[in-house]
Amino acid sequence: MRTSWRLLKWRGVPVVLSWTVLLGLPWFYYRQRSLLGMAIAFACFFFLMLIHELGHAAVAKWRRVRVLEIQLYIVHGLCRHEEPDREVDDIWIAWGGVAAQAVVLLIAWIVRLQLGEYAYLFHFNAWLALDIFTATNLSLIVLNLIPVPPLDGAKAWRVVPKLWERMPKLSLKRWRRNRELERQSKEVTADIIERLKKRQ
DSSP: OOOEEEEEEETTEEEEEEGGGGGHHHHHHHHHSSHHHHHHHHHHHHHHHHHHHHHHHHHHHHTTOOEEEEEEOSSOEEEEEOOOSSHHHHHHHHHHHHHHHHHHHHHHHHHHHHHTTHHHHHOHHHHHHHHIIIIIHHHHHHHHTSSSTTSTHHHHTTHHHHHHHHHHHHHHHHHHHHHHHHHHHHHHHHHHHHHHHHHO
């Protein structure tokens, strides 16, 4: 008996669907009370999970980290990749998932604002999809950013001390650069004034 299925292949990376995703169907039916509503809610929710993991994979490839496989389970996904050589790559990859969700959130929010109440009047299921891509999506983003393993926030928020370490250096460099530009400006101004005096 098969326990997983290959859903698709993205840029050479297999996306595998676990049988546990089917356990979500009764829950979605209980929430929506209709087969169509269940199917739409199920598809939208697992689309968000897929987008999240593809976000991790896309950033990993951008940082030249080899992606092995994407796995989707009932309430979470997993992007399996090689261990990055640098911590900064690990941080980038951690932010990739919620960044991909944020893009979906932005698009869905714009559509929702444009349609307003007409989305609900047009078709309840259209409103259901928009609600999942906005409210549910935002909740998942917040949940994922909680700084507790194995959630992404445990790695993603390591960006804060990294930026804090760099800030004094950046400020000092900026100050030195401004001082140097100021000095050069004064020299050029003094030189121009001196030449004007000689011509007079």
